Amino acid sequence: MPSKSSAAQELVIVTGASTGMGAATARAMARRGFHVLAGVRRDSDGEALRAAGIEPVILDITRQEHIAALVARVDGDPRKRALRTLVNNAGIPGAGPVEVVPLDEWRRLFEVNVLGHVAITQALLPALVRSGGRVVNITSLNGRIAMAGYGPYAAGKFAMEAVSDALRNELAPHGVQVVVVEPGGVQTDMAGRGTADLSRLAARMTPEQRTRYGTLVRALPSHVAAFTKAGVTPDTAARTIAEAATARRPRTRYTVGATATFLIRASRFLPDRVLDRMTTSDLRKHYPKAGG
Template identity: 40%
Template sequence: MATTTQAQRGAVLLTGAAGGIGAATIRRLDALGFQVFAGVRKSSDGERLQRDISVRITPVLLDITDDASIAQAAEIVTRAVGETGLVGLVNNAGIIVEGPVELVPIEEVRKQFEVNVIGHIAVTQAFLPLLRKARGRIINIGAPTGLVSFPYLGMLSASKAALESVTDALRSELRSFGISVSLIEPGAMQTEIFQKSAASSQQVRQQLSGELLQLYAPALAAVAKTSASQQLENPDVVVAAIVQALTSRSPKTRYFAGRGTRMIAVLRLLPDRARDGLLLRALGIANTQPVS
């Protein structure tokens, strides 16, 4: 049951709640008095959130790539909130698929889009009736790579660019219902997603032929070295942007969260080849040559 304060603040559903930005956001929303529904893929993750953060949190089993799971989650939340609806939906779940476009297996490409794009659309469709009741807000978690495509992160960039377009369309389409739509653009954060993507990328590379992989070996090594030296930021900067998008009287359409994220957006104003050169130098691969 929601407390009086939670009833006043309203109910929010957040996907990808198990760790990183998701768990940090849930902690903050609970402290602010929201009724929080935490979308998790495993019951043990929900139990951990209740144990580590608050028993007030309501875990909801939710796999955003599974239609039946989404429908069941929507039914559970609908029974809980009734006619009051949802004041917020935070589409936070996401994955990173790394690698040269030539080498990324097509099944990994499909997985990237299923989670980062199609899953968000499916969840939004399922929960829009509840958002409409409360004139709620939708917050999508994008990335600066959705504005400027990065070498060796082409699949991530493509999925985030697609999410940018979906967010823009939703913002216009839902305006008449009083539903605001915001996009958060986080930089590189201190979360497990980067470790998971690196491990997944390593597994994929082990399945490739040595000759094909060798073509990209110098560039991949340079990118890995640059990434290892990158200074990651505290997820709290993203949490603050999410909270602002949920609570501000006039929420922004886009929030840049983290150092350098605005500068990445400015890069898209440059001529294509000038932008390419800057990105290659920043990644340490401007002078790498394939092994012959």
């Protein structure tokens, strides 16, 4: 890990830094002495985050002009600091049965949760190659295990796992390391935003779809809330992300939280149908009671 004095000569970018895990990661990296360019969506979020070593930048990773402005900021840094790490953390929730979620919503999820990360990584790779820097991709437990009702979100996270593996091999000869961080539950407000989307999804289902998936869709908000409440704090997750970003010889993957660690390890040796029964059993605990 670089010393605090040497880190002060380097830049770190954290996308999705308005709140939660991203904001905590920006603060954790600033405490380590880096100058953090913290991607936020609104000026008010930036002002709440601004501190020593944290410079908020307006960044929607689906907007090319925002990415271009960020590249110009890095290349034109007044102190000529190198870009040490890009932390791809931005993302949006998305749950519901595969059959029911509209294709436009699938496209929106992939635009943000996959293509936006690819776009910003492509744009910043020249700077990272020059510095021998690092890409840290925040995926999820859902990037290794896809449970009923989580298909749209999991699909994007599975895709980012694949992108990360390809990048790791492509960039290794050029001195850029690629690391994945796989959180389980984290106590953020992202779950609440997803619950509101589920209510709108339920209202749009056809009678036939309600017969098939009504119980599942009604169970998902409770399941998400319980998973989030039992999760780690954003600061705990940020410590792991900071370790992934600064370790001299990082692992290729880090998990965050006991549930993620257990299920990801179990998925390596358990038959698919056994794992299916485990995850379905946990979800069924949240099915509405008869007559409820």
